Amino acid sequence: MDIIRYDANRFTDIPDYPFAEKWLEIDLGEGHRGQMHYLDEGAKDAPPVLLFHGEPSWSFLYRKMIPILVDAGFRCLAPDLIGFGKSDKPDDQSFYTYARHVDWLEQWREAVVPQEAGLFCQDWGGLLGLRMVGNAPERFAFVVASNTFLPTGGTPSPAFLAWREFAKTSPDFKIGELLQRATFTERSAAEVMAYDAPFPDEPSKAGARAFPQLVPVEDGMAGIEENKLAWENLAAFDKPFLTLFGADDPVTGGLGNTLASRIKGAQGQAHDILSGCGHFCQEDRPVDLSQGIIEMAKKAGFLD
Template identity: 75%
Template sequence: MQIIQTPAERFADIPDYPFAENWFELDLGEGHKGRMHYVDEGPKDAPPVLLFHGEPSWSFLYRKMIPILVDAGFRVLVPDLIGFGKSDKPDDISFFTYQRHVDWLKQWRAAVEPRPAALFCQDWGGLLGLRMVANDPDLFACVVASNTFLPAGGTPSPAFLAWREFAKTSPDFQIGPLLDRASQTPLSEAEIAAYNAPFPDEPSKAAARAFPALVPVEDGMPGVEENKVAWPSLAAFEKPFLTLFGDEDPITKGSEKFLIERIAGAKGLDHRTLSPCGHFCQEDQPEALAQGVIDMARKAGHLA
């Protein structure tokens, strides 16, 4: 297996992304090391907020939210998951597992910002982040979840099955156009190119190909039992837990009900379904999402 480092020149003309590079070396397992890239904006001693992206995006997705959150007084930390963005990319699809992604994020978080933090998570950022909340609830001051869930088996929807098959078998797996189609706000050519930038060739797309097949939506899949174990702790999370889902997202629309009904900290909050808002809500409703994080952090006493 090779660990690919995307050439720096691929990121030379990224629009509206002026953020300095930060790097952390991870133990990837099986004797491999890899670099995780992350954005780190705002004063180092400010209250931290973690922004977790999903499939098949990277920290560029948060470019509209980061300045709002910095201005509100946060230290804003946005990692690129291994296999995505500027982070290193193992080229073996079978190397990626749900548990490894959780472990890699926990390694990074423990080293970079171990204080309690606010969390915003979307898509796979929620599958990873909500597991982390369940495992270490004291490390999270509040949560805002959008277009995500913590699956533990069951029956997948036809829309998800179609997406899983496409990611696995499509000979033309172009990332930028996927982001464009799944957002209500049309992306510019430069923005589409920015989402394509991390993936110059097929081997670099291993993580993006792998992720949909790792979602534990069917009984017996890896991750099902771990998420079943995680759910009681997540349900007992009493700090503010807000959902802001997209009305035009065919994959996750409606699944916020499971979070609202089961998680203690979700009771009595102003949960909203945003419109126009597709799957990549950060493109469509960045101000509303950032304000939700600010409101929950203030409610929790995490932000002045």
């Protein structure tokens, strides 16, 4: 297996992304080590908020939210998951597992921001982040979740099954175009290019192709038992928990209501289904999402 390093030349014209590169070497497993890229914006002594992206995006997705949150008084930390963005990319799809993604992200958190933090998570950012909340609820001050869930098997939706099959078999797996189709608002040519930048060739897309196959939406899949165990603490999580889902996302459907109904800290919060908002809500409604984070942090006493 080869581990692909990012090509800096492909990132020279990324729009609205003036953030400094940060790097952490982590143990990938089986004797491999890799570089995880992340953003760390705002005062280092400010209350931290973790911004977790999903499939097949990267920290570029948070470029509109980070300035708002920093102005509000946060320290914003946005990692690129292994296989995405500027982070290293093992080129073997079978190397990627749910358990490894959790481990890689927990290594990053332990090294970079071990103290209590807020969390915003979307898509696979929630499958990872909500698992982490369930595993260690005391390390999270509040949560805002969008277009995500913590699945424990069952029956997957037709929309998800179609997406999983497309990611696995399509010979034309163009990441920028996928982001374009899954947002309500129009992306510019430069933005589409920015989402294509991490993926110069087919081997670099191994992580992006693997992710949909790892979602434990059918009984017997890896990760179900761990998620069931995490749900015990997640359901009892009594700190502020807000769901802000996109009305125009065909994949996550009513999962926002399901999350809100199962988690103690979600009771009485101003949950919303945002109009004009697709799967990649950070592109469509960044101000509303940022305001939700600010409000939950204040409710938690985490932000003045």
